[in-house]
Amino acid sequence: KIFNALTSLVTALMFTATILWFYLEFGLLVAGAVFFSIFVSQWLVVFGRNLWWNLWSFYLPMLASMYVLRRAPQKWTNRHLGLMIFIAFFLKCVFTGYEFITTSVLMAFTPWVYYSVRDNTGMASALRRGVGMAYGVGLAILLSMSILCIQISADSGSASAGPRHIYYSFLMRTYSAPENIPSDIGGEREAKSLEAGTLQVLSLYFRTGVYFDANNFIYTRCPFIAEYVYKIRYSYLILAFAIATGMLYRGSRRSVGATRQKARALMWATWFSILAPLSWLVIFKAHSFIHTHMNHVVWNMPFVLFGFALCAQTIVVYSGLLRRPKPA
Secondary structure (H helix, E strand, O other): OHHHHHHHHHHHHHHHHHHHHHHHHHOHHHHHHHHHHHHOOHHHHHHOOOOOOOOHHHHHHHHHHHHHHHHOOOOOOHHHHHHHHHHHHHHHHHHHOOOOHHHHHHHHHHHHHHHHHHOOOOHHHHHHHHHHHHHHHHHHHHHHHHHHHHHHHHHHOOOOHHHHHHHHHHHHHOOOOHHHOOOOOOOHHHHHHHHOOHHHHHHHHHHHOEEEEHHHOOOOOOHHHHHHHOEEEHHHHHHHHHHHHHHHHHHHHOOOHHHHHHHHHHHHHHHHHOHHHHHHHHHOHHHHHHOOOOHHHHHHOOHHHHHHHHHHHHHHHHHHHHHOOOOO
16 A cells, blocks of 8 residues: 555656646646646546556656756756656666557657747757657667566576567567467467557557546436447547647737747647557557557557647637737
């Protein structure tokens, strides 16, 4: 219970820091929308105290990126950024291994997209920052894999056991032919997942992914309402975010200064962030085919958070336009 409570506390602190970043960038309404998106997400509640997943660790690299880039270039250089990303990713790998690793990588790069557009840094400067971050990520993964190989090899007494474990673990979760997986690593379930198509897997997550299920709180006798109204699917949110993007784009064109640039940056960051969940569902297709009972949580890493922020920022922009005095 103590470890569960500590994990819950650290997860809550991570989300609090995320909400604070949105508040510092966009104000109270946007921060409130992000808080609401976290508060009602039943997937985040399920994972919040889990000692295996350590949910907070998936968000740690993104938070490092958010706060370092917010202070760059006045306080932090690209070397500082690379070092902080290295530390954050190494901790992520220590606590949760390589689960949702591509998702965590792209989460960390979402603030990079935001600040590159907001500050209009230019292609060369943005690439230098991105390369520094990529070095930090790569070194963290390489170091953690080296430690893992040493541990497995020392335990088994075989120098090749560690690299073999990593190699076949990767194949078993991605696109290998079933006959390439040794019987002591994979079985019938893994073979079926490897034979599944990518579009088949994506269809599962678009059709069945439920962000919030009101059936847990409100009873209805109507099957249609219970299935398609009370169950707020992630596909509904994607559609809502797309509509809000169109509205924000139109509204921001009539805005000026920082408001316009921040709106533009938020739109870019939001739709870049959808690549984070999609990367896991596509690259680690076999794993996603098996784990439909839990992998829906990747939609919250961090696409849903940015999507709710985008919707709230749309309200902020149009409220500002309505308050703007008309020219005489």
